[in-house]
Amino acid sequence: MSGKRIIIIGGGISGLTAAWELTRRGREVVLLERRDVLGGLARSAPLNGKPLEVYYHFICGGDRHLVELVNELGLADRLHWRPGRTSYFVNGRLYPFTTPLDLLRFSPLSLTSRLRFGLHALRCRRMTDWHVGRQAYEVVWRPLLEIKFGRYCDKISAPWIWHRIHRYSQSRTSPLRPEQLGYIEGGSHTLLTALCESITARGAVVHTGVAALSLNCSGQEIQGVETSNGYYEADKVIAAVPLPELIELLPASSEYAKMLSQIQFSSVACVRLALRRSLTDSFWVNVNARNVAFNGFVEYSNLNPGCEYGGSDVLYVPFYFDSSDKRNRWPDSRFIKSAIQGLQLIHPGFGQDWVEEAVLNRDRYGQAICPPGFGERVPALRAPIQGLYVLDSTQLYPADRNLSGMIKLARLVGQMIAAGE
Ligand SMILES: Cc1cc2nc3c(=O)[nH]c(=O)nc-3n(C[C@H](O)[C@H](O)[C@H](O)COP(=O)(O)OP(=O)(O)OC[C@H]3O[C@@H](n4cnc5c(N)ncnc54)[C@H](O)[C@@H]3O)c2cc1C
Structure with missing residues (x-):
């Protein structure tokens, strides 16, 4: 050449x-x-x-550069915004965690921690204060950080954590409404x-x-x-x-x-499931349970309705781990089994007969550790x-x-x- x-x-x-x-x-x-x-x-x-x-x-309200590119490429009519509902699976129960009322009813946190968490979320829309309180950190934030950083979860820098909350908070048009998240058709x-x-x-x-x-x-x-x-x-x-x-x-x-x-980077392995039925009404479900091998899952069809995918409900279960973790040697089938077993614990009606297709995708460099x-x-x-x-x-x-x-x-x-x- x-x-x-x-x-x-x-x-x-x-x-x-x-x-x-x-x-x-x-x-x-x-x-x-x-x-x-x-x-x-x-x-x-x-x-x-x-x-x-x-x-x-998914796309957040503040993702200006992506929205501009979508417009410049003539794809504006294919970009859609919908409420992105969140739930928490903790103490063996699924709690809605989208609106301020959900937060007030979130009994895994004491009333003081709930109020503190709510005020913190409000302040994060504008300020750089990230101190949320020990209980809210352990119940709400720790599992979220464990999803991505595994054993490094307690070592993640405060500015990174604050920025993450801030990015989500920019997807709310009002503190009383669910976040509006975006997706592109296809x-x-x-x-x-x-x-x-x-x-x-x-x-x-x-x-x-x-x-x-x-x-x-x-x-x-x-x-x-x-x-x-x-x-x-x-x-x-x-x-x-x-x-x-x-x-x-x-x-x-x-x-x-x-x-x-x-x-240093974490690897990502993510089970993509095509299901015959929907599991929850949430887009994002955080999981804080010792007997479940993952810390959250994403029911993508609850943001982007499944009709695009031949009617299947699409659900992702991500696993992140560092280079010394034994899961680097797990075969695909082991991740898929762990995902299905965990979902069974979360939703007792869920079973293998719901699953149309289960595939694992991996990337060695999924997330930098900060x-x-x-x-x-x-x-x-x-x-x-x-x-x-x-x-x-x-x-x-x-x-x-x-x-x-x-x-x-x-x-x-x-x-x-x-x-x-
Ligand atoms: C599980 C998961 C969920 C995510 N969810 C979101 C989300 O909801 N919203 C969001 O905005 N972002 C999300 N992201 C992040 C987003 O996917 C990345 O930020 C983005 O795709 C990174 O793009 P990139 O082009 O910089 O790098 P990459 O996507 O990593 O692209 C690098 C490319 O380089 C190629 N390559 C590597 N080495 C060579 C070589 N030697 N020669 C030739 N080619 C090579 C690779 O094959 C790859 O195609 C998510 C990421 C993951 C892993």
């Missing part, structure tokens, strides 16, 4: 959005995606013949397909099933990328891959690789190698990983390159 150009490594939302920003500014782009499908963590796999996300994705697949069509129509070359193997630098300047499909010369390279994947592309001895390797001081380790958009740019969810800190934030950063990188910065 010859000719100088911009190579984008990674065909998730970040890589595709960067390609979109660059091609609309007339730049020549080649995008390389290792998998056979685009989308990264937002990829889809079929259910009843239609693409369905392997992991649940899921993230609709957005990713529109992006791919738009960039290829403007001349971008998209290769799926092609992995970047190493970055070729002369001195501290990028020259090209060695791939499973040969060598590609490049002026600029955007690495829109999780940081541990970027480390693999750098010389092992590089100081930059050493710096990046300080950031202990105090994390902000100092986050890499800049511009790497210390000239011509190399980096896009990774850690750069959203203290915000949690999310599509909208990555769209913002990817557009920024596209604009920086187009402006010759």
Whole structure:
């Protein structure tokens, strides 16, 4: 391969959005995606013949950059907002946890803790106070953090926790109403397909099933990328891959690789169930029960009605764990069994006969672990190698990983390159 150009490594939302920003500014782009499908963590796999996300994705009221992109791609009429109901399974019972009245009736917390929790949620819409009280932390917050961080749950930085509450609180139009959450008809697949069509129509070359193997630098300047499909010369390279994947592309001895390797990630394994019947009326159910192997589940059809998926009810059960956890060696069937057993404990009527399809999806780098001081380790958009740019969810800190934030950063990188910065 010859000719100088911009190579984008990674065909998730970040890589595709960067390609979109660059091609609309007339730049020549080649995008390389290792998998056979685009989308990264937002990829889809079929259910009843239609693409369905392997992991649940919803949109919050403050996800401005995603909504803008949806509008610019002409997809505004496919974006819908609906109440996102939440429940808590605790002390062997399912409690609604959506409105202030639900909170007042939430007997697992003392009255004082309920009032304190409610006031805290209100204040989080505007302020940076995250102190919610010990009991509310143990009953409500701890299981939520355990979902994502497992044994690291007590080490997560306060700004990250506050930002998470704040993002949700921005989805409420009034403290008395449930949060309004968004979804795109056809899921993230609709957005990713529109992006791919738009960039290829403007001349971008998209290769799926092609992995970047190493970055070729002369001195501290990028020259090209060695791939499973040969060598590609490049002026600029955007690495829109999780940081541990970027480390693999750098010389092992590089100081930059050493710096990046300080950031730890949890793996994610997520059971996607297609059910014959609905389990709850909630979109999000937090679980605080010792005999259940997971800390929550997402009944996606309660946000995006199941008619799209041939009438099946779609439910996700996520598991997060670090690299030393024995679950890294579990076969898919073990996660599926744990999910089904847990759901049986939560809803005694639930049984195997409800299940039309059960599949497990995994990603080794599902979520960065953000202990105090994390902000100092986050890499800049511009790497210390000239011509190399980096896009990774850690750069959203203290915000949690999310599509909208990555769209913002990817557009920024596209604009920086187009402006010759
Ligand atoms: C369970 C789960 C639920 C989520 N829910 C939400 C939600 O509700 N709302 C929301 O906004 N966000 C959600 N997210 C977060 C969102 O999915 C991510 O923030 C976003 O998809 C990250 O996109 P990305 O392009 O930066 O990275 P990725 O999606 O990780 O894409 C990186 C791509 O690079 C490719 N790649 C890696 N190495 C190489 C290589 N050497 N050569 C070529 N290609 C390579 C990978 O295959 C992948 O396709 C969720 C994530 C998970 C895991």
